[in-house]
Amino acid sequence: MIYLDHNATTPLAPEALEAMTPYMREHFGNPSSIHSAGRKARVALDEAREQVAALIHARPQEIVFTASGTESDNLAIKGVAWALQDKGRHIITSQAEHPAVLNACGDLQKQGFQIDFLPVDGDCRVDPQSLMDAVSEDTILISIHHANNEVGTLQDINALGTIARERGILFHTDAVQSVGKIPIDVGGGGGEKFPVDLLSFSAHKLNGPKGAGALFIRNSVPPLASLISGGGQEKKRRGGTENVAGIVGFGKAAELAGTFLDSGGPGYLQSLRDRLLDGLKQSGLEFKIFGSPGRHLPNTLGIAFDGVLGETLMISLDMEGICISTGSACSSGALSSSHVLKAMGIEDEWIDRSLRISVGGSNMLEEMDAVAEALTRLTARIRSGAGKLSPASAVEEAET
Secondary structure: EEOOOOOOOOOOOOOHHHHHHHOOOOOOOOOOOHHHHHHHHHHHHHHHHHHHHHHHOOHHHEEEEEEOHHHHHHHHHHHHHHHOOOOOOOEEEEOOOOOHHHHHHHHHOOOOOOEEOOEEEEEEEHHHHHHHHHHHOOOEEOOOOEOOOOOOOOOOHHHHHHHHHHHEEEEEEOOOOEEOOEEOOOOOOOOOOOOOOOEEHHOOOOOOOOOOOEEOOOOOOOOOOOOOOOOOOHOOOOOOOOHHHHHHHHHHHHHHHHHHHHHOOOHHHHHHHHEEEEHHHHHHOOOEEEEOOOOOOOOEEEEEEEOOOHHHHHHHHHOEEEEOOOOOOOOOOHHOHHHHHHHOOOOOHHHHOOOEEEOOOOOHHHHHHHHHHHHHHHHHHHOOOOOOOOOOHHHHHOOO
């Protein structure tokens, strides 16, 4: 299998699994218990918090553990909205956000909050001027993602966050796709470099386990309203006994990600992406690339091939052991058109042809050559055969 869907999830690092195993067997204590078994779990939790904080250069006390990136987004957005609603009920986000952000804002709309969904341009970027124009005296939160999960475009968080900071408005960014792929420094060691107040990320996007997420909350942020009422876990910010084994795996994965970044990992991801693109260009295939060519995640390629349905090509590749996606794994099950590409103004015919290819550190350059060859061959076969095959027909075609 050649796995090229790392934006959906990543393989669990063996080192992370090894670190987790003792906390699923002998070290099973509740970290809130004061006896020796509980203290052992608490020490592991504290060490993991330090590892996760170090990845984004935050202070350990600024990290709240959650169950997912989705929960982290919801805690940031709803937590701020409910806590500060006496000061204002206006929130700004973008039309190209992850469903976790869009749906959280939709929930708040039903509760009477005013939500502005800013447009994005053809590269999927938010214009800082449109953000400035949208701000009002009632604005309490701005939530703009760092890296788009479908096309890989990076937002100018420095510019957007500075606008929020100058106006005294809290700024949240969904960094689930960028943490671990490119360096991020929130300035916890002094000298703030990333002007955000809240930042969401997740373990399973950086070779950690599913079921563990984190929300960075800068010390200066007022207390958030809790989504989950319970005990005093996570300094009363997120009730429920912590997933110690998952968090330990998260910590080890964060440590490994830091080493990957320091050793030139982003450059390697870019070389994989470039190798694949070079192979496709040499084949003479006609295709369109989505997103900003100058500012994007080094591992992500949003692409469409002329005259071939994306889902048809995805299924055909899957039959050959190559895993890619037609868009976000969180929404592709609905078989609906990409809201991101629609927001970018992409024509429907190209949206129907779209694919998302996302490489990871475990991929090899030689695999990119194999994928380029498969894409070239399968695209030609589909075009010369039934034309725009349905997904069901693609399965039958691939099996023959």
